[in-house]
Amino acid sequence: MSKAAALPTRLAKVAYIGAVLAMCITPFLLVFAISFGEKIEGAAWVWGFQFDNYKRFFVGADYPNSISFLYLKFLWYSLYYAMIASILAVATCFPFVWLMTRLSRRAQTVWLVFFLASLTLSEVFVVMGWDILLSNRSGLPALFKETGLTDLLKETGWFDVLRSWGLASPRNVRFKPTEFATILTMTYLVWPYAVILLYPPLSKINNEIIEAARTMGAGPVTVVRTVVLPMVRTPIVGTVLLLFVFLLGAYVTIAVFAAPEKHTLSISVYEAVRGATLNAPFGSAQAIILLIAAAVVLVFSRMALERGEK
Amino acid sequence: MGMLLSRVFMGLMAVWIIVPILVVCAAALNGGRTMFFPPEDPTFARFVEFFVTEEVWIRSLRNSMIIALGSAALAVIAAWPIAYWLWRKADGVSKVLAGLASMPFALPPIVFGVGLVFFWGFSGSLGNIWSGIISHAALFMALPLTTLSIGLQSLDRSHLDAAATMGASEATAFRTIILPQMLPFTASGFFFAVVLSFNEFIVVFFVSASAYSTVTVQIFNSLRNGFTPTMAVGAITFITTSIIIFSLIARFGNLPQLLGADKSK
Structure with a gap:
C-alpha cells in the first residue's frame, strides 16, 4: 500500500473505532458521571461531584435525622430473585442437556431450534403466558376450583x-402477587439460556469415557455424578453467574408478579430515570450500584471456584 | 427402563417450556375482549385487528421491523472489521476493541438503557426512531461479532497461503476466498440480531417515545390496562418468525457448530 493511500485509510480506521467506542462505552460513562450529579427541585438536574445519591441509597435521604433501608431492600430483592432463579434453572436444566447431547446430531438440531425460538421470546410474552396461567380468574386457580382440588386441599x-x-386467599389458591410466581417466571425466562450455555461443554464430553465407566460397572446416575459433573463444574458455575447477571435486569416479571414492597432495583431505576419520580442522578447511582453488585458476585464466585480447583 | 425415564423427563421439560407459549397462542382465539383460557367463543377476528384494522398494532409492528432489520444490518457492518482485524492480527488493540464492543450485551441491559437515555437526550434525538436503531445495533453487535469470529476461525488457512503464493493481494483473497465462505456466518449473525432486536423490551422501553413504540413496548403498555386477546396475536407472530429464522439458520448454517458443539461429531 502506498503512503498516499495510507492516510485516508488510517483516518477511516480512527473514525470507525471512535464510532464503535462512542456507541458502546459513552452510555456507561454517562451513567457513572451523572450518578454524582444533583437533582434540582422542580427542575431537571445539574452536573456535580457529591456522594449524596450514594448516601441516599444506603441510609436514606434524611440521614442522620432518620434512616431508611428502602433501596438496600430493593437491591436485596434483585440479588435474591436472580440468584434463586438462576440456580433453579441450571439444576433442572443440567440433566436435560446431558440427555439431549446423547441424541443424534439431527435430533439435537431440532431441540436447539426449539430452545432458540423460546429463548428469544420477549420477556413481555413470557410474562403474558404465565399471567394467564396464574391469574385468579383464569388459569390454575380457576382450574383448582373447577376440579375440586381446592376443596380437597381444604x-x-x-x-x-x-x-x-x-x-392462598381465604377462598382459593392465589399466585399473584407472590414470590413464587416471580421466581417461577424468572426461572422459565432463563431456562432456554441455560440449555444454550450448557450445551457446548456437555456435547464435548466423549461417549468413550462414559462407556469406559459403564463397563467398569457404574450406573448411569453414578457416571453423571462422578465423571460428568466434575468435568463441567466450571461451566456450570459460569452458567449460573451469567443467568444471574441477566436476571438482575428483569423488569416486566417484577412489575407484574412481585408485590410493590418486594420490587427490585430495576423498577426503581426506571421510575427515577423515565418514570414518576424523575431523579436522573439518583437513578444513575442505583444503576451503578447494581453493576457493582453484579461485579462483586462475579469476582467472588470466580475466586471461590479457583480455590476449589486447587 | 432408563431410556423410557429419560424420554419422559425430556418430554416433561418440553411441556414446561411450551405450555405458556401455547396458552398465549390459544388466548388469541378469544371472541370477547378479555383473555380467557381455554378461549371462549373462538374466532380469528383478533388476527384481522392486529394486521389490518387496528392502527396502533400496525404501526408498532412496522416500527419493530424497521428497528430489527436496520439495527441488525448496522450491527453486522460494524462487527465485520473488528472480527476480521481480530482474526488477522489478534493484537492487543483489536482484543480490547472486541471486548468493549461486547459490553452492552454482557452487562445488565437496564444500565445500558439508562445510559442511552442520557446519550440521546444530550444529542436531542431521544424518542427518534434512528436512535432506536443505533441503540439496538450497539446492544447486539456482540452477536455477529461472535458468529463471524467462529466462522473466520474455521477457515482453512492453506487456501489463503495458496492464494498469496499465486500473487493474490489481500483484497483479492478477501473477495474471492474469505467472503464467499463467510456468507453463512454473516447471515447467521444478522438473523440472531434480527430476532433478538425484535423481542427486545427494556432498551426500547427506555429510548422510545410515544411517537414510536415497538410491539413489545406496546404490549407492556396495554398489559397495565389488562390483557386483550389482540396482544396474543403479536406473540404468535413473533414466535413464528423466530422459529422460521432459526430453522433457516439450522438448514443453511451449522447450528450446533455456531453454538459451540464439537465439530467432529
Missing part, C-alpha cells in the same frame, strides 16, 4: 399450609 389441611406460605 379437607386435607394443606390449604392452611398454602395460606401460611402466602399462596
Whole structure:
C-alpha cells in the first residue's frame, strides 16, 4: 500500500473505532458521571461531584435525622430473585442437556431450534403466558376450583399450609402477587439460556469415557455424578453467574408478579430515570450500584471456584 | 427402563417450556375482549385487528421491523472489521476493541438503557426512531461479532497461503476466498440480531417515545390496562418468525457448530 493511500485509510480506521467506542462505552460513562450529579427541585438536574445519591441509597435521604433501608431492600430483592432463579434453572436444566447431547446430531438440531425460538421470546410474552396461567380468574386457580382440588386441599389441611406460605386467599389458591410466581417466571425466562450455555461443554464430553465407566460397572446416575459433573463444574458455575447477571435486569416479571414492597432495583431505576419520580442522578447511582453488585458476585464466585480447583 | 425415564423427563421439560407459549397462542382465539383460557367463543377476528384494522398494532409492528432489520444490518457492518482485524492480527488493540464492543450485551441491559437515555437526550434525538436503531445495533453487535469470529476461525488457512503464493493481494483473497465462505456466518449473525432486536423490551422501553413504540413496548403498555386477546396475536407472530429464522439458520448454517458443539461429531 502506498503512503498516499495510507492516510485516508488510517483516518477511516480512527473514525470507525471512535464510532464503535462512542456507541458502546459513552452510555456507561454517562451513567457513572451523572450518578454524582444533583437533582434540582422542580427542575431537571445539574452536573456535580457529591456522594449524596450514594448516601441516599444506603441510609436514606434524611440521614442522620432518620434512616431508611428502602433501596438496600430493593437491591436485596434483585440479588435474591436472580440468584434463586438462576440456580433453579441450571439444576433442572443440567440433566436435560446431558440427555439431549446423547441424541443424534439431527435430533439435537431440532431441540436447539426449539430452545432458540423460546429463548428469544420477549420477556413481555413470557410474562403474558404465565399471567394467564396464574391469574385468579383464569388459569390454575380457576382450574383448582373447577376440579375440586381446592376443596380437597381444604379437607386435607394443606390449604392452611398454602395460606401460611402466602399462596392462598381465604377462598382459593392465589399466585399473584407472590414470590413464587416471580421466581417461577424468572426461572422459565432463563431456562432456554441455560440449555444454550450448557450445551457446548456437555456435547464435548466423549461417549468413550462414559462407556469406559459403564463397563467398569457404574450406573448411569453414578457416571453423571462422578465423571460428568466434575468435568463441567466450571461451566456450570459460569452458567449460573451469567443467568444471574441477566436476571438482575428483569423488569416486566417484577412489575407484574412481585408485590410493590418486594420490587427490585430495576423498577426503581426506571421510575427515577423515565418514570414518576424523575431523579436522573439518583437513578444513575442505583444503576451503578447494581453493576457493582453484579461485579462483586462475579469476582467472588470466580475466586471461590479457583480455590476449589486447587 | 432408563431410556423410557429419560424420554419422559425430556418430554416433561418440553411441556414446561411450551405450555405458556401455547396458552398465549390459544388466548388469541378469544371472541370477547378479555383473555380467557381455554378461549371462549373462538374466532380469528383478533388476527384481522392486529394486521389490518387496528392502527396502533400496525404501526408498532412496522416500527419493530424497521428497528430489527436496520439495527441488525448496522450491527453486522460494524462487527465485520473488528472480527476480521481480530482474526488477522489478534493484537492487543483489536482484543480490547472486541471486548468493549461486547459490553452492552454482557452487562445488565437496564444500565445500558439508562445510559442511552442520557446519550440521546444530550444529542436531542431521544424518542427518534434512528436512535432506536443505533441503540439496538450497539446492544447486539456482540452477536455477529461472535458468529463471524467462529466462522473466520474455521477457515482453512492453506487456501489463503495458496492464494498469496499465486500473487493474490489481500483484497483479492478477501473477495474471492474469505467472503464467499463467510456468507453463512454473516447471515447467521444478522438473523440472531434480527430476532433478538425484535423481542427486545427494556432498551426500547427506555429510548422510545410515544411517537414510536415497538410491539413489545406496546404490549407492556396495554398489559397495565389488562390483557386483550389482540396482544396474543403479536406473540404468535413473533414466535413464528423466530422459529422460521432459526430453522433457516439450522438448514443453511451449522447450528450446533455456531453454538459451540464439537465439530467432529
